[in-house]
Amino acid sequence: MSDTKTPPVIVLKQLKKRFGIGDAEHYALDGINLTIQKGEFIAIMGPSGCGKTTLLNVLGLLDSHIEGEYELDGKSIAYLSAKRQARIRSQQIGFVFQSFNLVSRLNVIDNVALPLIYKGMTKLARQKKASTMLRSFHLGEREFYMPNQLSGGQMQRVAIARALVNDPAIILADEPTGNLDSRASHIIMQELSDLHKQGNTIIMVTHNPDLTTYASRVITMLDGQIDTDTFRLPLQSRTSTKKPLNIVKKPKASTTKKKDKK
Numbered sequence: 006m007s008d009t010k011t012p013p014v015i016v017l018k019q020l021k022k023r024f025g026i027g028d029a030e031h032y033a034l035d036g037i038n039l040t041i042q043k044g045e046f047i048a049i050m051g052p053s054g055c056g057k058t059t060l061l062n063v064l065g066l067l068d069s070h071i072e073g074e075y076e077l078d079g080k081s082i083a084y085l086s087a088k089r090q091a092r093i094r095s096q097q098i099g100f101v102f103q104s105f106n107l108v109s110r111l112n113v114i115d116n117v118a119l120p121l122i123y124k125g126m127t128k129l130a131r132q133k134k135a136s137t138m139l140r141s142f143h144l145g146e147r148e149f150y151m152p153n154q155l156s157g158g159q160m161q162r163v164a165i166a167r168a169l170v171n172d173p174a175i176i177l178a179d180e181p182t183g184n185l186d187s188r189a190s191h192i193i194m195q196e197l198s199d200l201h202k203q204g205n206t207i208i209m210v211t212h213n214p215d216l217t218t219y220a221s222r223v224i225t226m227l228d229g230q231i232d233t234d235t236f237r238l239p240l241q242s243r244t245s246t247k248k249p250l251n252i253v254k255k256p257k258a259s260t261t262k263k264k265d266k267k
């Protein structure tokens with residue numbers, strides 16, 4: 006169980022992010038201290054406006070004007086040049102957004118291959134890698150579809166494949182199921198859960214308390230600060246069933262066990 010010998014993948018010390026000036030000055034992040042070990046699956050919750058997206062953007066180096074310390078993979082990166090940050094972002098960080106953010110004029114395989122352009126690989130090598138990734142998400146037969154020919158759930162699986170194609174150190178997901186129905190949500194969560202089991206580090210913002218059952222740690226935020234921080238065994242590890250749709254429902258205080266209805 007002890008992971009204490011491997012260095013943490015993320016260390017934040019007194020991290021602050023300020024928006025506005027003068028009277029409008031406001032700390033969206035107000036002194037975050039957080040250590041994340043490799044292989045954690047973290048769910049972040051909290052009321053709208055508490056700083057969840059800002060935190061993910063800072064972690065993903067999309068928002069660089071911060072105060073405090075940010076170490077990724079043992080290196081202090083908060084104050085590097087924009088160019089070096091962009092390189093780290095493209096090589097170490099995979100993003101999954103609520104709105105999928107696929108490039109509509111590119112087909113599925115080109116979307117997934119996109120992050121590899123920065124690696125200087127040949128087009129053939131990029132497409133091979135993207136194709137392997139898509140097959141692992143059971144999207145092999147959709148390679149040449151355009152995004153608008155896919156369902157929301159399929160688009161998000163393509164987006165996850167794209168986020169992973171670079172073998173990132175961390176996967177950041179901001180409400181990845183926010184635009185999906187419950188069934189598609191649980192399929193996406195199952196994918197994230199499988200990635201977690203393979204040793205990936207995942208940090209996911211969600212509004213849906215049901216979805217935190219997939220996580221190994223649940224952090225709640227309030228007013229730009231961490232309010233609670235709870236480690237736990239993900240529900241997925243506690244059960245051997247292969248039907249994700251039936252195991253994510255927590256019995257509500259009562260002792261009766263309800264089955265999902267179709």
Ligand SMILES: Nc1ncnc2c1ncn2[C@@H]1O[C@H](COP(=O)(O)OP(=O)(O)O)[C@@H](O)[C@H]1O
Binds near residue numbers: 051058059
């Ligand atoms: N670009 C911005 N400019 C000014 N204020 C912002 C900006 N982005 C976020 N904020 C403010 O920072 C706070 C946290 O926002 P956000 O991180 O989006 O919250 P959440 O994702 O938890 O809903 C809010 O008060 C929001 O208005």
Ligand SMILES: [Mg+2]
Binds near residue numbers: 057058059
């Ligand atoms: Mg948000």
